Amino acid sequence: MIITRFPPSPTGDLHIGGVRTALYNWLVARQANGQFILRIEDTDSQREKTNAVAGIIEGMQWLGLDYDAGPIFQSDRYDRYRQAVQQLLDEGKAYYCYCSRERLDKLREEQMANKEKPKYDGHCRDNASRDNVNGDSASHANHSPKTDNAQPVVRFKNPTEGDVVWQDMVHGEIRFANTELDDLIIQRADGSPTYNFCVVVDDIDMQMTHIIRGDDHINNTPRQINIFKAFDATLPQFGHVGMILGDDGKKLSKRHGASSVLAFRDAGYLPAAIINYLVRLGWSHGDQEIFSVTELLEKFDINTVNTAASAFNTEKLNWLNQHYMKTLPPEQLLPGLTYQYQTLGIDTGDTDLTTIIPYYSERAKTLKEMAQQTRWLFEPVSEYPEKAAKKAFHSDAGRYLGFIHEQLAAIDPIHWQSEALHQALETTASHFDVGFGKVGMPLRLALTGGSPSPNIDDILILLGKTKSLHAINTAVDYLNQATT
Numbered sequence: 193m194i195i196t197r198f199p200p201s202p203t204g205d206l207h208i209g210g211v212r213t214a215l216y217n218w219l220v221a222r223q224a225n226g227q228f229i230l231r232i233e234d235t236d237s238q239r240e241k242t243n244a245v246a247g248i249i250e251g252m253q254w255l256g257l258d259y260d261a262g263p264i265f266q267s268d269r270y271d272r273y274r275q276a277v278q279q280l281l282d283e284g285k286a287y288y289c290y291c292s293r294e295r296l297d298k299l300r301e302e303q304m305a306n307k308e309k310p311k312y313d314g315h316c317r318d319n320a321s322r323d324n325v326n327g328d329s330a331s332h333a334n335h336s337p338k339t340d341n342a343q344p345v346v347r348f349k350n351p352t353e354g355d356v357v358w359q360d361m362v363h364g365e366i367r368f369a370n371t372e373l374d375d376l377i378i379q380r381a382d383g384s385p386t387y388n389f390c391v392v393v394d395d396i397d398m399q400m401t402h403i404i405r406g407d408d409h410i411n412n413t414p415r416q417i418n419i420f421k422a423f424d425a426t427l428p429q430f431g432h433v434g435m436i437l438g439d440d441g442k443k444l445s446k447r448h449g450a451s452s453v454l455a456f457r458d459a460g461y462l463p464a465a466i467i468n469y470l471v472r473l474g475w476s477h478g479d480q481e482i483f484s485v486t487e488l489l490e491k492f493d494i495n496t497v498n499t500a501a502s503a504f505n506t507e508k509l510n511w512l513n514q515h516y517m518k519t520l521p522p523e524q525l526l527p528g529l530t531y532q533y534q535t536l537g538i539d540t541g542d543t544d545l546t547t548i549i550p551y552y553s554e555r556a557k558t559l560k561e562m563a564q565q566t567r568w569l570f571e572p573v574s575e576y577p578e579k580a581a582k583k584a585f586h587s588d589a590g591r592y593l594g595f596i597h598e599q600l601a602a603i604d605p606i607h608w609q610s611e612a613l614h615q616a617l618e619t620t621a622s623h624f625d626v627g628f629g630k631v632g633m634p635l636r637l638a639l640t641g642g643s644p645s646p647n648i649d650d651i652l653i654l655l656g657k658t659k660s661l662h663a664i665n666t667a668v669d670y671l672n673q674a675t676t
Contacts, residue, residue: 197228202234206251207453208504213405215471228257272397286349355368356418361494362431376389388416392420433497437501437502460559465515510558517553522550555644584634
């Protein structure tokens with residue numbers, strides 16, 4: 193069985209780059225009827241943020257990235273990590289290191305001065321004791337001793353010969369010489385385990401078969417592979433995907449606009465658009481642009497993901513989002529649109545919002561825009577943009593609106609339909625012997641307050657008789673006051 197995982201750290205919002213990683217793992221698991229596990233890597237308590245876990249779960253639920261197990265918290269597994277550390281100590285695959293911070297800093301300075309790669313020199317590898325921490329050789333003569341009451345760290349005994357080689361699902365063969373790696377710390381002096389060690393223990397215990405993550409983890413992978421081997425565990429397949437960059441070629445961040453998945457929700461994007469857009473950041477299937485989740489499960493191939501970093505393009509996302517707004521059934525847009533109205537503090541009452549969506553799906557790029565553009569449907573218009581009023585509320589506008597009000601008031605509510613409404617406007621234009629635009633322009637402003645809107649017949653239908661007549665009366669009062 194294929195088992196994948198998504199292991200975010202609760203140090204902030206669920207970033208859009210993390211969502212793409214989760215999506216790739218989710219697709220690989222779902223394609224094979226395997227398992228997808230959510231693991232929370234919360235061992236760095238100093239960097240954790242309150243409610244971050246809730247935000248991660250909320251973001252994944254919004255996108256429909258369901259998981260089969262989890263959330264599993266690393267902080268609940270400390271006993272298991274200590275047991276695993278002790279196992280490596282007992283088997284001679286790890287050792288206590290008593291080197292002081294001063295000694296390590298001095299060592300690093302010397303290595304950098306000699307243009308060497310900074311790494312631990314293995315001083316305690318075969319003589320781990322406080323008494324021997326300084327050594328008697330000249331190379332260590334100037335290093336400060338560890339105090340008697342200090343606790344040692346535990347280091348992994350990394351192999352000193354050979355190479356670490358794996359066939360990456362994205363990059364192909366990747367090779368690291370063991371001489372490039374040092375004996376990394378797997379347990380700190382306070383007894384807490386370190387990231388690279390916890391990850392391996394978790395992946396072994398959870399029987400991970402495929403690990404897909406950002407290529408910023410490539411340098412961690414050879415260290416982790418050696419720990420896998422130290423436990424005689426089966427190696428999973430690794431795949432490292434490129435970073436997501438902003439339009440300026442720099443790492444995507446808040447300065448580029450929305451970067452967390454919930455920020456995209458709040459900006460009015462649809463889950464289908466986010467999924468479609470993210471999967472295409474680094475992967476393609478011919479010239480096809482639009483993919484349903486069903487199609488992705490059929491066609492996505494992790495082995496064909498591009499190795500290069502991908503640039504985030506907001507215009508492309510907007511195009512995709514509008515495509516889904518136009519093509520999805522209104523019922524599927526309803527939850528997101530309702531959320532936008534609630535966020536804007538707009539009370540929609542018992543209005544059937546699905547009747548609004550078809551009129552605005554081509555006018556708005558996001559659900560937030562749609563909610564903003566239709567505020568006039570729920571909040572009576574009382575003010576008019578100065579520029580629009582100067583143009584639409586001409587000297588005869590009050591007379592036209594008054595006559596329109598009479599015509600519309602005479603229409604029975606059951607006949608409040610396009611044909612009757614259009615006839616009322618035609619009658620008004622004919623009565624004053626003016627073009628339809630002379631009548632329609634002030635009426636549109638009176639009804640919508642200048643918001644983007646469909647044709648006037650549709651505006652009247654959306655508002656209904658009572659609200660329409662009230663809006664016209666308000667505009668007439670405004671014009672009367674303006675002339676007195």
